[in-house]
Amino acid sequence: MIVLALHPEWQEMAREEVLQVCGQKEPNFEALIHLKIVNMILNEVLRLYPPVISLYQHTYKETRIGNIHLPARVDLTLPMLLIHHDPELWGDDVEEFRTERFLGVSRASKDQLALFPFGWSPRTCIGRNFAMLEAKMALAMILQNFEFNLSPSYIHAPRTVMILQPQHGAQIIIHQL
Numbered sequence: 337m338i339v340l341a342l343h344p345e346w347q348e349m350a351r352e353e354v355l356q357v358c359g360q361k362e363p364n365f366e367a368l369i370h371l372k373i374v375n376m377i378l379n380e381v382l383r384l385y386p387p388v389i390s391l392y393q394h395t396y397k398e399t400r401i402g403n404i405h406l407p408a409r410v411d412l413t414l415p416m417l418l419i420h421h422d423p424e425l426w427g428d429d430v431e432e433f434r435t436e437r438f439l440g441v442s443r444a445s446k447d448q449l450a451l452f453p454f455g456w457s458p459r460t461c462i463g464r465n466f467a468m469l470e471a472k473m474a475l476a477m478i479l480q481n482f483e484f485n486l487s488p489s490y491i492h493a494p495r496t497v498m499i500l501q502p503q504h505g506a507q508i509i510i511h512q513l
């Protein structure tokens with residue numbers, strides 16, 4: 337909601353899509369899978385602000401990943417936030433909110449695995465589909481009924497306390513449509 341308040345043009349496009357697909361009806365599963373723009377927005381938000389900013393792994397035995405050879409008992413850090421903000425992977429506009437980069441997921445970055453807010457391994461998040469569905473459902477219902485913008489008191493200061501979150505809260509002004 338913060339990002340869509342900062343980018344009202346995308347808020348409007350997302351609302352148009354929701355109204356086109358669901359009208360004023362409560363969105364159902366069928367409708368939610370047709371929300372392409374909302375899905376692109378969620379991907380771009382998860383790229384810029386992944387709730388989990390790093391993943392940690394430990395090799396319990398000698399391991400090979402591609403052409404990297406790792407001995408046993410090595411701690412590995414996968415710096416998700418850095419990878420999501422790497423201009424070599426995403427281009428010079430990496431810090432900008434540019435939803436259109438996800439128009440074709442394979443074209444969004446140089447490496448298809450560069451976006452991994454839910455992890456990428458046999459231990460990938462089991463709640464992934466549920467979380468995306470829930471986010472789409474909530475956002476769609478909010479967009480059907482409300483327009484929102486940022487309060488002048490909002491300060492953009494994401495920081496990590498277990499997960500990435502707005503340090504001073506998310507003061508949003510909501511207007512019923």
Ligand code: HEM
Binds near residue numbers: 454461464466467
């Ligand atoms: C936006 C929401 C969420 C994000 C960004 C997220 C992210 C992640 C990440 C990064 C991992 C670690 C994956 C790895 O080690 O490779 C993980 C694991 C996990 N997540 Fe989520 N998650 C979310 C929502 C949920 C929800 C809603 C549930 C449950 C309903 C859930 C359940 C789990 C579980 C059980 C694991 C451990 C899987 C395992 O180690 O086998 N997550 N999640």
